[in-house]
């Protein structure tokens with residue numbers, strides 16, 4: 001179904017991937033950070049490994065399995081949060097390890113050696129297919145459009161859901177839609193840095209941005225730009241010193257964060 | 270003419286097994302300015318959250334006038350003050366409602382500017398809320414609650430962080446707003462409450478709506494509201510003992 005996609009030259013593909021990934025991670029990551037959903041997002045990420053394992057076992061595309069697992073666990077968390085009135089971090093931790101355990105069992109049960117397993121765990125920006133890029137582009141378009149049209153209500157609801165409810169605003173609808181966006185963003189960015197590291201793309205750029213601004217709009221924009229710079233530089237550095245790209249991106253982002261803290265201290269920005 | 274905005278009939282509220290309020294009968298009409306009093310943990314906030322539809326009572330009926338819009342000022346404690354949002358954005362959130370994306374921008378901006386200057390918040394409008402004092406934050410949240418001119422305004426302890434000067438200003442402002450909207454005000458400051466509100470409702474396991482604004486010891490005892498009251502000052506008015 002995706003044969004119509006143009007072939008992208010291998011030299012520029014990682015950079016296009018970095019840009020498309022940074023748009024989604026910058027936007028959704030900022031939402032995750034300001035709503036304090038980081039731990040929940042970590043849970044969804046690791047639960048998706050269960051889907052990857054089942055995907056291998058059933059002969060699906062592993063990301064299709066990841067997508068189902070991520071969306072189901074995201075909706076499940078939102079549902080139980082609503083029922084229980086409180087977020088239960090133990091329940092999230094259980095889901096987190098359950099997903100990993102299911103993944104490990106099904107990978108083991110899959111005959112032969114599952115191709116590209118390492119690329120899901122640790123990321124491999126070089127094996128991202130044109131089809132994956134196409135879906136990432138679609139996700140970016142949907143996210144940018146949604147955030148442009150509904151930016152203020154989304155922020156206001158994120159800030160104070162009780163108040164929004166008292167105004168009869170459809171808070172539940174927004175929460176569920178955002179949870180699905182979070183799940184999609186996680187799954188489509190797994191291959192960039194891997195399941196183990198993907199949460200850092202949602203948090204480090206945002207925390208760097210937050211050092212320089214206390215406003216929400218600049219935080220979204222800076223996060224996207226910082227993420228682009230971090231992933232781009234990570235790819236370049238990994239190529240030069242010949243080490244894994246995903247881990248290099250994270251190390252570079254952490255270095256950026258520490259440097260920003262230092263600058264922030266010294267110049268009191 | 271008085272129209273019923275909200276009516277609770279034999280309402281009971283519980284958290285799990287723990288029953289907080291029982292046999293609540295409470296009618297709110299469009300001219301009301303009701304002060305809600307009661308000891309800590311007596312269920313005042315729970316009552317409000319029920320009126321807002323956030324808590325579903327385990328028994329009883331609740332009537333809401335159709336199209337009734339409610340402005341709400343929550344008790345501050347559970348606010349995420351690190352959230353990247355400015356004073357003017359918080360107030361603008363008060364316009365949230367069915368037609369948020371389509372309503373007239375210019376009209377909203379005028380109302381917002383007017384309210385910010387009336388509440389003396391215009392110098393802080395671009396400030397992130399975590400950098401405000403408690404009183405400034407409280408004023409911001411009050412502005413958010415009234416900016417859309419709701420039919421009913423509900424305030425849960427709006428005076429917690431407010432200095433004395435603004436407290437009187439706040440209450441005078443509420444008296445003015447009461448010409449356009451009904452007000453329910455939860456407060457522990459009996460002195461302030463009894464000199465500004467029209468009627469008093471005492472909450473403790475159940476609710477007694479006393480159709481006068483006078484508070485006296487006999488009344489509170491009868492309603493099982495264990496609050497100490499003394500009279501002080503030259504103007505006879507009552508305040509909490511540890512005032």
Ligand SMILES: Nc1ncnc2c1ncn2[C@@H]1O[C@H](COP(=O)(O)OP(=O)(O)OP(=O)(O)O)[C@@H](O)[C@H]1O
Pocket residue numbers: 085284289307308309310311312313314315316344
């Ligand atoms: N979410 C909740 N889950 C369980 N119990 C709750 C919850 N919220 C309140 N309670 C309990 O219900 C009772 C009433 O609480 P509520 O917050 O309504 O009191 P209040 O009158 O507003 O008190 P205060 O004057 O301290 O604000 C208390 O015993 C409280 O512990």
Ligand SMILES: [Mg+2]
Pocket residue numbers: 313314315344425
């Ligand atoms: Mg309370």
